[in-house]
Each structure stands twice: as C-alpha cells, then as structure tokens.
Amino acid sequence: EVQLVESGGGLVQPGQSLRLPCAASGFTFRGYAMNWFRQAPGKGLEWVAFIRNRDHGGTADYAASVRGRFTISRDDSNSILYLEMSSLQAEDTAVYYCSRVKGGYCSGDRCYGGWFDAWGQGALVTVSS
Amino acid sequence: DIQMTQSPSSLSASVGDRVTIACRAGQSISNYLNWYQQKPGKAPKLLIYTASNLESGVPSRFSGSGSGTDFTLTISSLQPEDFAAYYCQQSYNAPFTFGQGTRLDIK
Numbered sequence: 001e002v003q004l005v006e007s008g009g010g011l012v013q014p015g016q017s018l019r020l021p022c023a024a025s026g027f028t029f030r031g032y033a034m035n036w037f038r039q040a041p042g043k044g045l046e047w048v049a050f051i052r053n054r055d056h057g058g059t060a061d062y063a064a065s066v067r068g069r070f071t072i073s074r075d076d077s078n079s080i081l082y083l084e085m086s087s088l089q090a091e092d093t094a095v096y097y098c099s100r101v102k103g104g105y106c107s108g109d110r111c112y113g114g115w116f117d118a119w120g121q122g123a124l125v126t127v128s129s
Numbered sequence: 130d131i132q133m134t135q136s137p138s139s140l141s142a143s144v145g146d147r148v149t150i151a152c153r154a155g156q157s158i159s160n161y162l163n164w165y166q167q168k169p170g171k172a173p174k175l176l177i178y179t180a181s182n183l184e185s186g187v188p189s190r191f192s193g194s195g196s197g198t199d200f201t202l203t204i205s206s207l208q209p210e211d212f213a214a215y216y217c218q219q220s221y222n223a224p225f226t227f228g229q230g231t232r233l234d235i236k
C-alpha cells in the first residue's frame with residue numbers, strides 16, 4: 001500500500017524556519033517525482049514545489065510565493081521527501097501535503113502531464129507571534 | 130501562470146441527481162487536466178487524470194471530458210458520500226494551478 005506521512009508541523013513565529021519530512025512507503029520512491037502542496041484555512045489548494053526523480057536530474061521548481069524561502073529535497077536512500085521553510089510569514093499558515101507524481105513527461109527543464117495520485121494526511125504549520 | 134476557473138463555486142443537489150462541474154483554463158492545456166475530491170479535514174483524492182481517465186477504485190459514476198481550454202466533471206447519480214469539494218488542476222506547466230473549487234452540498 002502506498003503511504004505518505006508528513007510530520008514536523010507546528011506553531012512558529014514569523015521569520016523562523018521549519019522543516020517538514022514526508023516519509024514514503026509501499027512504492028519505489030526514487031523512481032517518482034514528488035510535490036508539496038498547501039491549503040490555507042478555509043481556502044483552496046496551492047502547489048508549492050516539485051522535485052524530479054534522479055533520472056531527470058533531481059531538480060526542483062517552486063511557486064513564486066515561496067521561491068527563495070523554501071527548498072524541496074529528497075533522500076532516496078531513506079524514502080523521505082523534505083520541505084525546508086525559512087523566513088516564514090503569517091501567509092504561510094496552512095496544511096502542507098506531500099504527494100506523488102504519476103505519469104507525465106520531462107523534456108529539458110519542463111515536466112508536464114502528470115497527476116498526483118497519492119497524498120499524505122497533511123501537516124499543519126501555523127505562523128504567528 | 131495558467132489561471133483555472135471553475136463554475137459554479139457552490140452547488141446544492143440531491144441524492145440521485147446528475148451534476149456537472151465546469152473548468153476553464155486561461156490557455157490551451159491539451160488534455161493535461163486532473164480532477165480531485167476533498168472532504169473536510171482530509172487530503173485531496175484523485176478522481177480523473179488527463180481529462181477523462183478514471184483513477185483506479187473510483188466509481189464509474191464519475192466521468193471527465195474536454196480538451197484545450199474547456200473541461201467538465203460529471204457525476205451521473207449523486208451518492209451521499211459524494212458531497213464534498215471538487216478541484217480541477219492543470220499539469221501543462223508549472224506552477225500546477227488549481228481551480229478555486231466547487232463545493233457540492235446536499236439540497
């Protein structure tokens with residue numbers, strides 16, 4: 001059974017940092033691209049970051065709202081996806097979800113056409129003084 | 130960024146009704162459109178991928194269609210467990226944007 005389990009959420013003050021791990025099991029983690037999404041309280045879904053698998057360079061893309069502050073990374077040996085968040089702001093308050101990418105294509109810098117078939121249960125991050 | 134617009138934003142319907150939710154992309158996205166269902170306090174669940182492909186385990190009353198800029202999700206006969214929020218999402222280009230969501234309530 002495919003499982004994704006986020007942890008590491010909590011209450012942080014503005015300007016602080018936090019790292020969210022997402023532990024994967026039930027599939028060959030290193031073979032898949034992965035994403036982070038978030039959902040602010042009462043709001044819709046927002047894509048945050050994407051990381052390719054090693055076969056496609058392991059490089060990442062970011063939403064403009066987090067670029068330069070958040071870093072997505074992966075530990076294929078231990079099947080863990082990470083989201084390192086710094087300079088956190090109140091607007092970053094949300095439930096953060098990791099998800100697996102299935103299907104799709106990568107051509108040069110562009111990856112497209114995939115779908116997000118497995119999701120974790122989410123980790124709540126609250127940024128407040 | 131590719132803007133995704135869903136309509137309606139909310140919808141009230143009864144068990145057994147046929148329901149259609151529309152999603153429009155701000156530019157052509159071929160068939161790179163996915164649909165998700167989300168219940169309160171839960172993670173999204175994939176229903177339809179690449180516009181019309183039913184995810185394994187999803188009931189056949191769900192179907193998707195469209196290409197280019199206009200897409201629809203149809204539920205042929207609403208069941209009690211279908212009352213939830215629904216989101217379309219494009220995977221044509223990063224950022225992989227979502228529609229604002231459609232909340233489906235019991236009439």
